[in-house]
Amino acid sequence: MRTTVGIIGAGPAGLLLARLLHNAGIDSVVLESRDRAYVERRQRAGILEQGTADVLRAAGAGERMDREGLRHDGIELRFDRRRHRVDFPALTGGRSVMVYAQTEVCKDLIALQLAEGGPLLFEAEALAVENAGTDAPRVRFRHEGREDVLECEYVVGCDGFWGVARKAIPDELTQVFERTYPFGWLGILADVPPSHDELVYARHDRGFALLSMRSPSVSRLYLQVPDGTDAGTWSDEAIWDELERRFETADDWRLERGPITQKSVTPMRSYVHEPMRHGRLFLAGDAAHIVPPTGAKGLNLAVGDVVTFARALTHRQETGSPELLDTYSETCLRRIWQAERFSYDMTTLLHRAPGATGFEDRIQLARLERIASSRAAETDLAEGYTGFSFE
Numbered sequence: 481m482r483t484t485v486g487i488i489g490a491g492p493a494g495l496l497l498a499r500l501l502h503n504a505g506i507d508s509v510v511l512e513s514r515d516r517a518y519v520e521r522r523q524r525a526g527i528l529e530q531g532t533a534d535v536l537r538a539a540g541a542g543e544r545m546d547r548e549g550l551r552h553d554g555i556e557l558r559f560d561r562r563r564h565r566v567d568f569p570a571l572t573g574g575r576s577v578m579v580y581a582q583t584e585v586c587k588d589l590i591a592l593q594l595a596e597g598g599p600l601l602f603e604a605e606a607l608a609v610e611n612a613g614t615d616a617p618r619v620r621f622r623h624e625g626r627e628d629v630l631e632c633e634y635v636v637g638c639d640g641f642w643g644v645a646r647k648a649i650p651d652e653l654t655q656v657f658e659r660t661y662p663f664g665w666l667g668i669l670a671d672v673p674p675s676h677d678e679l680v681y682a683r684h685d686r687g688f689a690l691l692s693m694r695s696p697s698v699s700r701l702y703l704q705v706p707d708g709t710d711a712g713t714w715s716d717e718a719i720w721d722e723l724e725r726r727f728e729t730a731d732d733w734r735l736e737r738g739p740i741t742q743k744s745v746t747p748m749r750s751y752v753h754e755p756m757r758h759g760r761l762f763l764a765g766d767a768a769h770i771v772p773p774t775g776a777k778g779l780n781l782a783v784g785d786v787v788t789f790a791r792a793l794t795h796r797q798e799t800g801s802p803e804l805l806d807t808y809s810e811t812c813l814r815r816i817w818q819a820e821r822f823s824y825d826m827t828t829l830l831h832r833a834p835g836a837t838g839f840e841d842r843i844q845l846a847r848l849e850r851i852a853s854s855r856a857a858e859t860d861l862a863e864g865y866t867g868f869s870f871e
């Protein structure tokens with residue numbers, strides 16, 4: 481099998497890249513180790529930055545998002561039983577975010593790819609990327625019980641942290657930067673309408689809490705818990721009781737309860753692999769970087785990566801110049817490090833570290849007070865949350 485771009489992974493990054501390349505007249509093949517049902521139901525991100533929503537629309541994948549997604553023009557910060565709303569459009573020149581689950585993005589892109597795009601092979605396990613440093617890379621993979629080879633001009637690894645693509649970059653060429661946080665998120669899905677029409681980020685002495693949603697009838701909520709917590713040790717009643725404590729306000733706001741349909745614990749870490757390119761192998765998304773979910777940046781960073789690659793390859797096809805491909809890693813990393821910084825700031829602003837001192841508690845509150853009282857500080861948060869430029 482032969483193609484121009486071999487894409488490993490049919491998450492939102494790989495699927496969007498295939499769509500962007502198709503629209504540019506560049507052929508690709510997507511290899512995905514899981515089956516279609518798994519890809520379309522795995523719960524991940526739910527917040528799309530302004531730039532991500534715009535890219536999906538331009539790619540022809542925004543119709544259902546605009547019909548069913550929830551545009552949000554702000555978030556609410558809670559601390560000391562107080563409430564402060566951050567108004568995104570007023571602070572950013574009109575930008576907003578969209579609540580639209582990753583599962584739905586994948587469904588939309590899969591349908592488009594199967595109807596109009598190149599081959600999308602499910603249950604096709606990539607075994608190795610070979611000859612990455614040459615002009616003729618290839619992906620060895622297993623599909624329908626037999627091994628095969630995908631011959632490519634370029635390979636893009638959108639196969640996540642545990643995938644094979646990153647392993648093809650020699651260790652002596654790489655640097656890894658990472659931080660592991662001593663807490664995680666206990667997340668739930670609940671069949672109950674959201675108790676607020678925008679996301680609520682709460683800083684509390686007992687730990688962080690987040691009120692989010694997947695639809696007008698399904699709530700997504702999170703609690704900060706110690707690293708290594710087993711979700712099964714938390715009863716439904718205990719979860720709702722703790723959420724109520726952490727979201728408490730001085731007014732008459734109330735948290736609505738409902739049946740919990742799913743619970744899990746997400747670890748918190750920051751990770752960056754440099755470089756993101758070796759020869760004709762390019763990394764995108766979680767294969768190259770991970771952010772704690774506090775800043776809602778993971779999926780959006782992956783979109784930035786594949787937009788950068790698609791533009792660079794289109795430029796090469798149209799002009800013959802490899803300049804944008806040669807600078808792919810540097811271009812992506814500028815945006816990635818700003819997102820890493822923003823996610824770190826949001827995480828340390830709102831989570832209480834184990835053994836935190838009174839001094840550290842007061843610093844957190846002072847930072848929140850600064851955001852609530854300074855338009856400059858509030859603007860910095862709003863600009864970071866709604867997204868950094870893909871340019």
